[in-house]
Amino acid sequence: MERIKPRTLSGFMELLPGPQMQLERMMEILRRTYSLYGFTPLDTPAIESAEVLLAKGGGETEKQIYRFNKGDADLALRFDLTVPLAKYVALHANELSFPFRRYQIGKVYRGERAQRGRFREFYQADIDIIGDGKLDILNEAEIPSIIYKTFRTLGLSRFQIRVNNRKILNGFYAMEGLADKSGDIMRTVDKLDKIGPEKVGAILVEDCGLTETQRDEILRFISITGSNGEVLAALEGYAGRNETFDQGLGELKAVAGYLAQFGVPEENFAVDLTIARGLDYYTGTVYETTLLDHPEIGSVCSGGRYDNLAAYYTDRQLPGVGISIGLTRLFYVLGEQGLLNPALPTAPADALVLPMTADPGPAIAVATRLRGAGIRTQVYMEQKKFKQKMSYADKLGIPYAVLLGEDEIAAGKCSVKDLTTGVQVTVTPEEAAALIGAGAAEKARGAVILEK
């Protein structure tokens, strides 16, 4: 037979069982944390009508999209989870209760140029809160607490949720007579981390057409740093000159003000005037999250407030706030940096039951009882030498072997061998379940991400 060489497409993550188990554990934490805050899980098709998906149209998106025909239908794979959410809410608005809080963890597709650490198929893990007509500022204040809880549960403490407000930026630019250039300015300021203030200043003058005074005002503004209280105090100095600015400052103070009640420590939160987020549709609070020891990773969780989620589909005003974790990229980077906890079990089972007699019946019966007690159990069923069976457990990292020889069977017992310590005890199946259950729980206690 002529054979086809098996291969996985470049830019598509396909993990071996060990790393896959680590990724599953991260996903489970995200599902559980999002659920704790009252978000409902949602699942939308990966394929949509191209007309629907590209309603907004234009730009990078259209170039990267996977688009194709099937029969007469012009179809496309989703490139984020926000556009499908907008469609979903517009389509089902009359059947939903608002505020509508949903989470979605799903694959999205972008045919980017393949390069290391860039993926064409990747998971996003999003939450959004959508209001009907209005949405209280408190929702924007709640988001940092969800980010905080998520990353704490994943095992991190040295991270910072950086927050700004687009109204403050827009209001400030308006004060400087630069309202019509705010988009260009924000995109330029967004590069501050990468190129530094000098080059930002040069671009502002040369490309954006600002005067030197305007440039200096902007550079002075974005250089406001310090504790949250200090930054807010400095912003008060600009108050009273522009309504939008004042509104944004009020919102930012509200967001910062509720942190303690939401359980977010000061040190995990920073008002940062350099954050703008590229996307045009953000209108209020914007968020980025950076790992303090790994700034090179960039933001691992970003989002913001928008006034009109589904303007392309409906007249209905649907303001919202949301954040997104680029899960596949985050997982990849954590692995590259060696930050995934290697002590957490990645074995497919907690116990490998080895029949040592011709009749595997007693071993099967013990395995059935272990499973009844919630122990992930595999019976080794192949005709192999004892050494090979133990080597299988070892390679997979299965922590316990359960041996059923004639003596054990006659006594109604089984021998449990801890494959980490080598200690072996002969006990009843109930005792075996208790022992293995406790040991497996102990081994699974650590966090997914290790801070170094």
Added chain:
Amino acid sequence: MERIKPRTLSGFMELLPGPQMQLERMMEILRRTYSLYGFTPLDTPAIESAEVLLAKGGGETEKQIYRFNKGDADLALRFDLTVPLAKYVALHANELSFPFRRYQIGKVYRGERAQRGRFREFYQADIDIIGDGKLDILNEAEIPSIIYKTFRTLGLSRFQIRVNNRKILNGFYAMEGLADKSGDIMRTVDKLDKIGPEKVGAILVEDCGLTETQRDEILRFISITGSNGEVLAALEGYAGRNETFDQGLGELKAVAGYLAQFGVPEENFAVDLTIARGLDYYTGTVYETTLLDHPEIGSVCSGGRYDNLAAYYTDRQLPGVGISIGLTRLFYVLGEQGLLNPALPTAPADALVLPMTADPGPAIAVATRLRGAGIRTQVYMEQKKFKQKMSYADKLGIPYAVLLGEDEIAAGKCSVKDLTTGVQVTVTPEEAAALIGAGAAEKARGAVILEK
């Protein structure tokens, strides 16, 4: 602005939050059950090279497949989880330990003609056990116990796992001098349930070219019914005439023989000689699972033993056994038949905390404490009348409202209202967490599927 009409493609399931929660619960049960048997979770790309995906080629598959170009690449969406598994195992064989046990719950794509209850994007939930060169018959014996445990955990007891062995069929046809027609005969016999024995007999003679004696032998063979013991005894009457038949009978007896140790009751298992499974690659035990009160649904879990998983990609002999649940279709049919337990909670939260004072701080603080105790908690943050807030909880089916008025705040307490009974108590946040936690656990106790 010109608006695009929001719509979801026909044949693509998109659920409202309530049903989505039910589907999530089913998926969680599948993940947990498969894990109990030592299967490791796997995730492969939805897109593969068309050359790889269509290595086997031909037939219905090729017509239904979503295939498209991106740049120079000829791509396709996976139409099942088996071909990607074959590719995965062939590609990573040297990094895997065999037997390799994996589960995968993922979306697959088939551009079928759209009709009610047929989906173009649907979840399959598969398990497979792959051996390297050999795979013991015990693995085939274990599969019914996994099917049993899965459907019992979903809430069903009135279902039957129907089992046959392709070697018995092939051996029997060989005895009758019909070895070269076995494929045609199996496909015809497969229609027995739908068209009855008379029409099957007619097709066997007219289309398959059998003699009347051969037809009668086949009809007599497939009419062997009774208890498992009776069917196996009747099959003994054919033994000793064909090696393949005898081997198949030995396998079938082994599979039936270990049922009790695997914990599968007699009444949930039936040897059924009419089952063949259409797919050519099955070579041993084959499985179908039917709901006794809903035979019209057809098989809800099917699969079998195959000798060569990845022949299109590698010389390596990789025998295996696997089963698949067509999850989206099963979920759809259960919903249509009203078999999904409506008593199980589908609310996004267990508690809705209502601030009753101008400062929402105390309400937020209580919500943070409830979440710390694992309670799924939403704070209602919009400026609305009390009645509207309660109506929101009601519409979403949130079971408890937690009220924070001035009296409660002054006393360091909160009022918990059970929205099912209307009973309201004023307690400390710790007592509230205990009360709501116990109530939510109680409500979530039932099974997902209700038998009627």
